[in-house]
Amino acid sequence: MKEWDVNIYRGILTGYNEAFIINQETRDKLIAASSKNDEIIRPILRGRDIKKYDIHFSNLYLINAHNGVKEKGTKRIDVVNDYPVIYEHLKHFQSKLESRSDKGDHWSNLRNCAYIDIFTGPKLIYPETMRLLKNN
Template sequence: MLSEIEQRIKAKIEAVGTPLKDWDIAINYGIKTGFNDAFIIDGAKRAELLNEDPKSAEVIRPILRGRDIKRYGYDFADLWLINIHNGIKEKGIRPIIISDYPAIKRHLDKFWPELEKRLDKGLTPYNLRNCAYIEDFNRQKIVWGNLNLSASYAIAEEGLFVNAPCPMIVPASKYLLAILNSEVADYYIRKLGVTRNGGYFEYKPMFIEQLPVPLIAAPLQQGILDQAERLIEKVGKGESVKQEQQLLNEMIFQLYSLTPEEIEFIEQSQHSQIQ
């Protein structure tokens, strides 16, 4: 049962926002390999494969894990996905044929027993499982770790994959990124599930898609977008963004027409989650 102030906050958020499930976006999980030890390699192995057969570069893509993703940025760990995808029949995209990439085949053959018995496989044990949205990895996307202490969303560039169970949103929007990383959104989303011991929360798509967000149009929304762009730039330079994040939070509190009392309640609630 929600308290009176919780009911007021919930009503205000839902009054001005449109649930993300009703936006023209797609929310999906990252790529599933069924056996990461074979399909996710480090930079040294990538260099080795490219030295053996330069054509291997055609199907090796950079990939992020949940632990690599931070709020407004990420730390690339020099990990790479061997993207032997299964194609998309409906779009005329053919499956990757492993014999076209002999160096990669020799690498994967070392893991044949595991590849053969895994459930997440495609046309052959070398192929990844069907992924209808495989092309979305070639677009900008909002990504986040599935399990986190607090909101930690970032934008991943075109061609950068993310490993399941990390989810992603396509197309990316810096305005939406700012909202998701705000205290208001995190407060609302965490009310939809159960927080684990230590303050950890599972940020599943089924929760994220319920978040009501005002469509970008008014000057305040544009101000949030502009501030988010400045913040992302500073994160990329490794600079402190504490002041910028606070300003964004204040703007988003205003976007949802929250009172000082309601803001204080949200801030205290968020702080207590990770104690």
């Protein structure tokens, strides 16, 4: 893989999926309330959605309230000031989000992810790396 200049990444860890991963209905409501919300709501695939030669999109979306990447000059998403409708959604989960051990600068942000920008580009996907370690 290294010869092909390919990197393997883990994905996005939210620390509390119930707040940041939303269904189609919630997505539609958030965007109907403010079309600006579409800027940070992205379709998401989970490992269980990926099958051999196929994907099954479960109509789930990520509120990508990332924490920015200081080294790359990527600014943190300011949910409170720039996305007030999403902030109201996240406030329902505030106590759980505040108690995450791994969170962004503000409780409404995702944890730091140095490779957040790669999620917008093309990618190879696979459901898992290994099921069982076997001695050959």
